Amino acid sequence: MFNSDPSLKTKNPKLPKAVMMMVEKNNLVMAIKTLAEEENISMEAAKARIDAYEHSLKVKQQQKLTTIANKQGIPNEALSFDREPEVREDTGILIKNKVKTTKSEQGFKSLQSGVESKLGDIGYKKPLIPYWAKRVSVIAIVMIGMFWILWRVFG
Incomplete structure (x- = not known):
């Protein structure tokens, strides 16, 4: 159907590729100027479209x-999109057995619990002795054996 009124067109047509790339690289001033020149619109309209x-x-x-x-x-609580600086909450009252945690520590704890729950879902069980402890004990046993042999031969 033919639309005789041009003011009823879509208000935000797709931006040109060059302008999109400028916006993605945070070069907003050049993007606004380029869009205004290419489409012969005002700077305010270009800024509104880019925003x-x-x-x-x-x-x-x-x-x-x-x-x-x-x-x-x-x-979802571990994700923060606003990236505002942390606000310190100082009550002034010291409690002996209570340890305050910052938002970053809470985020790390939630991340750690998420990883542990995911590992639990796939059926992973932690070994009784860590791999590095096994490796260190084998190296120590080999060194003690070599020392004992050398001591018996040359001692």
Whole structure:
């Protein structure tokens, strides 16, 4: 069907590839200028389109990260997209038996619990003696045996 009113067209047509690449490389000023020149629109309109594209790009990245984290068993609380600096909570009261944990430690603990749950799901059991301890004990036994042999021969 023919649309006689041009103002009813889609408001955000797809951006040119060169402009998309500039936005992905965070070269926003050049992207706005290029888009405004190529399509003969105002700088404000170009900025609005680029902001919308940038927002959609960030949403897609967050969705990809969330799906990857869910596949790996990492809880959603461990992911933070805002990247704001940590705010220290000092109450001023010292409690002897309580240890405060920071957000990064809580994130590490949740990551560690996610890894342990994933290993438990696939049926992995921790060995009784770690591999490095076995290797060190074998090296120590060989060295003691060689020392004993040399001591008996030359002693």
